[in-house]
Amino acid sequence: MLVTPDISSLKYTIDKGVKYFELAAEPVNQEILPGVFIKGWGYNGSIPGPTIKVYPGDYVNIRVYNHLPEATSIHWHGLNVPNVMDGVPDVEPSPRIEPGHFFDYHFRITNPPGTHMYHSHVNVARQDMLGLLGGFVILDPHEVTINKDYLLLMQEWSLVGLEKGKKVEPGNYNLNPFSMDFNMFTINGKSFPYTTPMPVEYDDIVRLRFGAIQINHHPMHLHGHQFCLEKSDGNPIIPSNSLLKNTVLVASGETWDVLFKANNPGIWPIHCHISHHVSNNFTDGTGGMFTTLVYE
Amino acid sequence: MLVTPDISSLKYTIDKGVKYFELAAEPVNQEILPGVFIKGWGYNGSIPGPTIKVYPGDYVNIRVYNHLPEATSIHWHGLNVPNVMDGVPDVEPSPRIEPGHFFDYHFRITNPPGTHMYHSHVNVARQDMLGLLGGFVILDPHEVTINKDYLLLMQEWSLVGLEKGKKVEPGNYNLNPFSMDFNMFTINGKSFPYTTPMPVEYDDIVRLRFGAIQINHHPMHLHGHQFCLEKSDGNPIIPSNSLLKNTVLVASGETWDVLFKANNPGIWPIHCHISHHVSNNFTDGTGGMFTTLVYE
Amino acid sequence: MLVTPDISSLKYTIDKGVKYFELAAEPVNQEILPGVFIKGWGYNGSIPGPTIKVYPGDYVNIRVYNHLPEATSIHWHGLNVPNVMDGVPDVEPSPRIEPGHFFDYHFRITNPPGTHMYHSHVNVARQDMLGLLGGFVILDPHEVTINKDYLLLMQEWSLVGLEKGKKVEPGNYNLNPFSMDFNMFTINGKSFPYTTPMPVEYDDIVRLRFGAIQINHHPMHLHGHQFCLEKSDGNPIIPSNSLLKNTVLVASGETWDVLFKANNPGIWPIHCHISHHVSNNFTDGTGGMFTTLVYE
Numbered sequence: 001m002l003v004t005p006d007i008s009s010l011k012y013t014i015d016k017g018v019k020y021f022e023l024a025a026e027p028v029n030q031e032i033l034p035g036v037f038i039k040g041w042g043y044n045g046s047i048p049g050p051t052i053k054v055y056p057g058d059y060v061n062i063r064v065y066n067h068l069p070e071a072t073s074i075h076w077h078g079l080n081v082p083n084v085m086d087g088v089p090d091v092e093p094s095p096r097i098e099p100g101h102f103f104d105y106h107f108r109i110t111n112p113p114g115t116h117m118y119h120s121h122v123n124v125a126r127q128d129m130l131g132l133l134g135g136f137v138i139l140d141p142h143e144v145t146i147n148k149d150y151l152l153l154m155q156e157w158s159l160v161g162l163e164k165g166k167k168v169e170p171g172n173y174n175l176n177p178f179s180m181d182f183n184m185f186t187i188n189g190k191s192f193p194y195t196t197p198m199p200v201e202y203d204d205i206v207r208l209r210f211g212a213i214q215i216n217h218h219p220m221h222l223h224g225h226q227f228c229l230e231k232s233d234g235n236p237i238i239p240s241n242s243l244l245k246n247t248v249l250v251a252s253g254e255t256w257d258v259l260f261k262a263n264n265p266g267i268w269p270i271h272c273h274i275s276h277h278v279s280n281n282f283t284d285g286t287g288g289m290f291t292t293l294v295y296e
Numbered sequence: 297m298l299v300t301p302d303i304s305s306l307k308y309t310i311d312k313g314v315k316y317f318e319l320a321a322e323p324v325n326q327e328i329l330p331g332v333f334i335k336g337w338g339y340n341g342s343i344p345g346p347t348i349k350v351y352p353g354d355y356v357n358i359r360v361y362n363h364l365p366e367a368t369s370i371h372w373h374g375l376n377v378p379n380v381m382d383g384v385p386d387v388e389p390s391p392r393i394e395p396g397h398f399f400d401y402h403f404r405i406t407n408p409p410g411t412h413m414y415h416s417h418v419n420v421a422r423q424d425m426l427g428l429l430g431g432f433v434i435l436d437p438h439e440v441t442i443n444k445d446y447l448l449l450m451q452e453w454s455l456v457g458l459e460k461g462k463k464v465e466p467g468n469y470n471l472n473p474f475s476m477d478f479n480m481f482t483i484n485g486k487s488f489p490y491t492t493p494m495p496v497e498y499d500d501i502v503r504l505r506f507g508a509i510q511i512n513h514h515p516m517h518l519h520g521h522q523f524c525l526e527k528s529d530g531n532p533i534i535p536s537n538s539l540l541k542n543t544v545l546v547a548s549g550e551t552w553d554v555l556f557k558a559n560n561p562g563i564w565p566i567h568c569h570i571s572h573h574v575s576n577n578f579t580d581g582t583g584g585m586f587t588t589l590v591y592e
Numbered sequence: 593m594l595v596t597p598d599i600s601s602l603k604y605t606i607d608k609g610v611k612y613f614e615l616a617a618e619p620v621n622q623e624i625l626p627g628v629f630i631k632g633w634g635y636n637g638s639i640p641g642p643t644i645k646v647y648p649g650d651y652v653n654i655r656v657y658n659h660l661p662e663a664t665s666i667h668w669h670g671l672n673v674p675n676v677m678d679g680v681p682d683v684e685p686s687p688r689i690e691p692g693h694f695f696d697y698h699f700r701i702t703n704p705p706g707t708h709m710y711h712s713h714v715n716v717a718r719q720d721m722l723g724l725l726g727g728f729v730i731l732d733p734h735e736v737t738i739n740k741d742y743l744l745l746m747q748e749w750s751l752v753g754l755e756k757g758k759k760v761e762p763g764n765y766n767l768n769p770f771s772m773d774f775n776m777f778t779i780n781g782k783s784f785p786y787t788t789p790m791p792v793e794y795d796d797i798v799r800l801r802f803g804a805i806q807i808n809h810h811p812m813h814l815h816g817h818q819f820c821l822e823k824s825d826g827n828p829i830i831p832s833n834s835l836l837k838n839t840v841l842v843a844s845g846e847t848w849d850v851l852f853k854a855n856n857p858g859i860w861p862i863h864c865h866i867s868h869h870v871s872n873n874f875t876d877g878t879g880g881m882f883t884t885l886v887y888e
Contacts, residue, residue, distance in 0.1 A: 080560060082560070125574065128571045221669070224678060269680055376816060382816060389858070
């Protein structure tokens with residue numbers, strides 16, 4: 001069963017064969033370390049927003065409410081949807097959602113099983129850097145071989161008012177969406193050691209799904225194991241097993257699904273390998289875009 | 297037929313079986329948005345320079361005039377040429393072209409059909425960041441299956457005197473080639489919405505050829521379709537169809553050719569997925585390294 | 593025979609079937625250009641540290657002395673080692689090595705032949721950016737087809753007190769490990785033209801092994817030849833010859849081994865293709881992460 005550590009899955013109702021989802025784009029105070037909140041924008045109270053899970057062939061209707069002070073939209077990144085549902089207003093014939101309004105995105109899932117993302121496509125340089133994004137996974141109804149399945153979305157942030165190398169004190173921090181000088185780094189909205197470890201059991205087949213959507217490209221490194229690159233951007237890599245690696249570069253806009261067998265007991269780090277991305281505000285110790293796999 | 301939107305193809309003459317091309321390295325005021333000019337360096341009046349098209353086995357002579365205030369050269373990036381023709385003065389036995397002089401680069405095309413680039417290899421940190429580069433495509437004389445074929449070269453710029461987040465007023469802007477803090481982003485020398493849309497027809501087989509040469513790595517994302525990675529650095533990827541993606545990371549120095557079938561009518565964005573690279577000077581709205589595919 | 597230009601191989605002794613190595617983490621004044629020293633941290637007097645060479649199945653014991661003013665550790669990046677030997681203190685059950693102490697990392701080599709790295713995993717954002725890393729290569733005892741075999745480790749530095757675009761005067765420079773504004777770039781601890789050229793002979797089969805461990809991703813470009821991607825992160829790419837390229841993006845934490853036939857005589861550059869990374873402090877001329885292949 002797919003789990004997005006620290007992030008919920010989006011509930012839905014079914015009516016006449018259509019799955020109905022609801023997302024509210026809104027200001028979110030996301031707690032990235034205990035007592036440390038970023039004043040960002042997210043969906044349904046979290047950054048990233050809740051993970052949407054569907055099956056191939058599903059008919060979906062996703063109602064997106066805009067509780068932001070400006071227009072927004074959602075682009076279903078990687079999905080083959082009709083132009084009007086693709087969520088790039090002014091360029092495509094897809095609407096802006098004005099503040100206080102909503103829009104029903106509705107389409108059929110025609111992609112194969114795989115990992116995708118959703119994010120705003122209005123004022124991207126600002127809205128995406130404030131956090132308007134989430135995971136969109138097409139599950140495989142026939143899958144039997146995967147014992148653990150985790151989705152990890154990486155984000156980088158520029159918190160206003162931090163002095164480099166100094167401890168990050170609890171508080172509510174504004175974000176500078178235009179800065180390229182990032183000081184905090186999260187996986188599913190948490191910085192280490194506040195990320196939730198991922199349990200595995202010996203002999204499990206484990207899938208990790210990585211996604212990035214903002215500015216930086218994150219080379220995700222797993223300790224103690226080699227993994228097979230199974231899919232990228234929601235599409236299978238053929239032949240499977242062609243590339244065995246322990247570090248995969250996840251560029252902005254990409255997803256990579258990797259598989260490995262849990263055959264080396266312990267507590268194993270999974271982290272971005274960029275030196276600064278595994279610290280909190282350049283302080284000593286381990287932080288940032290870092291989580292662990294824990295054998296039970 | 298290969299088209300480089302917003303950029304011309306370089307004309308040539310044939311004499312005794314040799315194709316003769318001429319390039320002039322020179323200061324260029326490139327209009328990246330209406331009335332917004334960057335004072336860069338390019339070839340034959342444009343940045344990037346005109347696209348060179350040849351066939352496998354061609355004998356070519358490319359006369360490069362230097363109308364710049366300092367020495368320059370051209371490196372035929374990706375081509376297997378003799379050392380003396382490779383264009384890295386002082387390191388290789390390949391000459392510097394002094395101001396007011398020219399040099400005849402002449403070689404035979406021994407690479408297979410594919411996408412390459414040319415650029416200065418003198419004072420690279422400055423000359424390349426001022427714009428001295430262009431596309432070099434080896435066409436396939438036997439190709440029949442491609443209906444549309446587009447070359448897109450991505451560049452990032454640091455315009456002097458812009459205040460982040462403020463509208464870019466018309467004017468002539470100096471470039472800071474040493475800055476890593478880029479504020480404008482172009483495809484084939486234009487920022488959106490000044491990029492020229494690329495027409496396709498339903499059922500077309502479309503090739504996009506991406507290239508980058510400067511500082512940043514650009515993950516190019518296509519909406520509404522998945523594409524197959526056909527070639528990289530001018531070489532075929534075997535087996536073909538092994539990687540189907542919707543976002544391809546184009547690192548500095550790389551080319552990636554991708555193929556897809558036009559089977560989803562509409563107006564579809566193609567853009568770098570780095571949030572800041574799809575804005576003009578961090579302003580709201582869509583800009584920068586962004587263009588569209590338009591079904592006719 | 594594997595050569596790491598400008599870097600020594602780590603000697604060992606054998607006792608009862610175990611190979612004993614010794615590394616001392618310590619302050620190092622590394623000469624990156626003639627008379628230009630960086631005050632970094634390395635192993636056994638060099639940055640990167642000496643290259644460790646082993647064979648599959650080897651039992652190894654690597655004693656790591658800490659001559660630094662703070663605790664450290666070594667992570668054997670890419671190797672499948674037991675959790676307690678993996679070198680991530682506080683997260684894994686692997687010890688911190690306090691100043692003045694040592695720890696014996698001991699494990700069996702269970703990975704196949706390929707290229708790996710080692711580096712500190714304590715205060716990574718600072719210790720790795722000061723230089724605590726090296727190469728770890730598992731040699732193939734049955735290999736017969738490779739005539740030349742070179743390991744190249746790329747690093748980026750922020751020297752304190754340099755004015756951009758000005759010549760780098762001889763001296764001892766402090767490093768700012770928290771800066772993202774790098775001004776000097778090295779391969780195996782040297783900046784061009786201080787890098788040692790790599791000799792090849794016509795018809796040689798040449799392997800280049802690239803590795804990066806710090807902040808930037810380096811697209812390494814070879815002139816005059818196309819190379820085959822043989823391995824990544826120490827694992828074979830299957831099918832071999834599936835990707836022929838002339839530029840390979842080496843992300844932080846990745847290794848890439850490439851193969852080519854020396855069939856084009858001359859002096860050929862191999863360099864990072866990021867424009868600023870082939871200059872010394874943004875000055876004119878060629879510098880930085882640049883070396884050459886020289887036909888003899």
